[in-house]
Amino acid sequence: MKGVNNLKPNIVLIMVDQMRADCMSIEDHPVVDTPNIDQLARQGIRFSNAYAATPTCVPARASIMTGMSQTKTGRVGYQEKVEWNYEHTLAGELVKSGYHTQAIGKMHVYPARNLCGFHNVVLHDGYLHYNRKKHENLELESFNLTGDDYLPWLKSKAGSSSDLIDIGLDCNASTVARPWHLPESLHPTNWVVSESIDFLRRRDPGKPFFLKMSFVRPHPPFDPPQAFYDMYKDLDLPVPPVGDWVSREDIDREGLNPVTLKGNVPDQRFKRAQAAYYALITQIDYQIGRFKNAMEEYGVLDNTVIMFVSDHGELLGDHCYFRKALPYQGSVRVPFILSDPGDLLQLHQNEKINNPVELRDIMPTLLDIANVPVPDTVDGQSVLSLCKGNNKWRKYIHGEHAYGKLSHHYLTDGKEKYIWYSQTGEEQLFNLQNDSKELENLSSKEKNRLTYWRHILIKELTGREEGYTDGEQLFIGKEPKNILNNHNFSSSK
Template sequence: MKPNVVLIMVDQMRADCLSILDHPVVDTPNLDQLARQGVLFKNAFSATPTCVPARAAVLTGMAQTSNGRVGYVDKVPWDYEHTLPGELAKAGYHTQAVGKMHVYPTRNLCGFHNVVLHDGYMHYSRFKHNILEADSFNYSGDDYLPWLKQQAGAKADLNDLGLDCNSSTVTRPWHLPDALHPTNWVVSESIDFLRRRDPRKPFFLKMSFVRPHPPFDPPQAFFDMYKDVDLPEPVIGDWAETEDDERHGFGPVVLKGIVPKNRLKRAQAAYYALITHIDYQIGRFLNSMQEHGVLKNTVFLFVSDHGEMLGDHNQFSKALPYEGSAKVPFILSDPGNILNVEKNRTVEDVVELRDVMPTLLDAAQVEIPNCVDGQSVLPLCANEKMKWRDYIHGEHPRGIESHHYLTNGKEKYIWYSQTGEEQLFNLIEDSGETVNLAGNIEYKNRLKYWRELLINELKGREEGYTDGVSLIKGREPKAILSHLMSQS
């Protein structure tokens, strides 16, 4: 029988928050073990670092320009012909998703046989003034909230703690029993799938957590692990804004600004606590897999859709091209030696979320559709000599901070499309991106090299970012390309 495949996906987890990467405080023993039993990719990126476009890359294996989602837009239908679960289902796999999907319509199966859904707080389906818009009122589609109300009382809701679903600076520990936390629920439902699956088929399970995305609401025991610890200070580049005259940092939802020190420290502690909470629950799931006798014939891939700035450069949340936001954890684990990968090693080659689909199809010995832009990382795991990509191209509309970036894991070039500002970082010597080398005469040729690569990437784009010779600032960015809208 073909191997089982488990995709463990988290939301908004920074790549550096693994103890196996020597993070000064975060403890992730179960993820460390998965890495020891496989390969850890140290230069994995999200090309479009927000939830919707990043998840499109995972499910389709397509680059952002191919899947049409170059930014964040809700309520655009997902009608892709080929998806990761769809291809596995056609190949005889029993496919199941538990937790976050963030697709449209909300109950779109996207190729899965079944979805047990919790997307978290989704504005377009929660705002009461949308109740008459039948096509957008998908609030009843969530599976976790009705269960929570049944367990904790009819008045229980997602916002009981008073925390905003997009605040990266405000926290409060979970107020109900740990078993009722959405992180525990995802694992409980995943364990139940092990009981209910068709034993004649290999299975594909996507176990998808909303956390450590806000709200920052870890169970008290996990918050206590970090609340009194000396936490690392955020890195601040010499190019970063250090004034906050409008006091943006004092609001509950912060994208940039100077946050009160104690509030920031509590947010850091809660963020790290959510990661360790997820880690322990992953350990619970792995124990259950042992009990069901399926651990050794299963391949695992752990990944996040994007990161979290967490105060670096006085920035918060995601959508930015910097390491905290765009770099993600990426672990391929093979505890049963199914794939014959070289264990307990790290890979420096640059990978991207579009590589998830071809990698898992390759592991399952399923043909990879021609529309897939990503590449299987299995040859890299086997330490084979091969030609790999030289860099990845990322982008995201974000108002005045709309940008494009290129990186090979050693250097990073950023172009802000509205202002024309350029940044260049030496990631080997300056992993915190604290020194912008774009104005350094010694890096003139490197700057030109990366700029020309970006011009080539943007040739023919409908936004008009380049004439093929120069980058053109001020062109209005789009979050959805026209070829996707024409299919909707």
């Protein structure tokens, strides 16, 4: 590995929240424009079959920060207020190796101010429900219930009454949108980059740095600045795919609920949300360009490796579903780019790798780049080996999510996908090579392939505390858990 000085390479992990993998120009999306993200990919490697095994914020971020699978972290569903006491974290291992570490933006850990191994956290988690409940937090200052750093800054700039809910959009509403009501410079996306640029100014120049720059958007609320919304509001936007296996019935008119999971949303309402979602991605893209310019000004761009990734996707109307957690491509497939502007790693740039990778692979990859030992608690693998032609990579990804009646498990190798709904027994099989939009359920036609994947799932679930299988067959209706009892949260485990 070559470098421009005798320090280890700097590392920037750019995380976005709820961004679909297909919403990039380089993925040939028909309307979304992402020139700076495209350039990150052109200066590195794009992993086209990257997945979130447990596609909601908390469990996904646990795998990113620990390198562990969802069964090792114990987080197989979404549950807040579960302490993060992992023995080994990405930032903690880099600190041990002499890195100056900084997190800016979203963490979504518990307690909210948990450092998770970083030297410092400048925090904005968005609307953190459990800390926003004033009737349960009377002992805290009402102006800053979350310990959030963005909110008091916003109040100092826009007025003491300014808050996240002023715009009238729910933080989980994927079907409604409106433009940001304040100057663009006050938007949380711009704030994350402003704080990140300030870190370049105040970092320790005698150490390599690790910066986790974590955006809350394009997670709802869908509130892009007007200039970005205007880029998309009048375009002919793509129609979401709806499979032949989908019921379009919406007797209770759930589509009228702004935070619906499924339903028939009024066309104009949905088009505004779709345009705003795309606009938020382009806003992030432009701010990444702003940060890269600052890196050049501070002379660190060519000695920095950049990883760009999302914690999960957004269904955005696919198969009449919204939000995330479900096993379909819009929800589980994520952007995953390893960019090397200074050619420090001497990889073949502007290439695409199709092997299945997962969020747990981030920690071992970045430790590998820093030449730091990977703890034996880590389940993931360094994707650098893939870049160098490793032919012993994993064959598939096992994903899952406890989700009430929609609790499920999925398996994919990037070519096929098998889904089992644990509460109903419904099985689905998709040929992703011929049907990337998952329009045709092949479970009744491809019995041999269905049996093949079912046996793999039985193997994966054998011994699980929920009792999903006896090693011979799958059992329907076993109660799913958000948190496994045999988790690995602390060093005492």
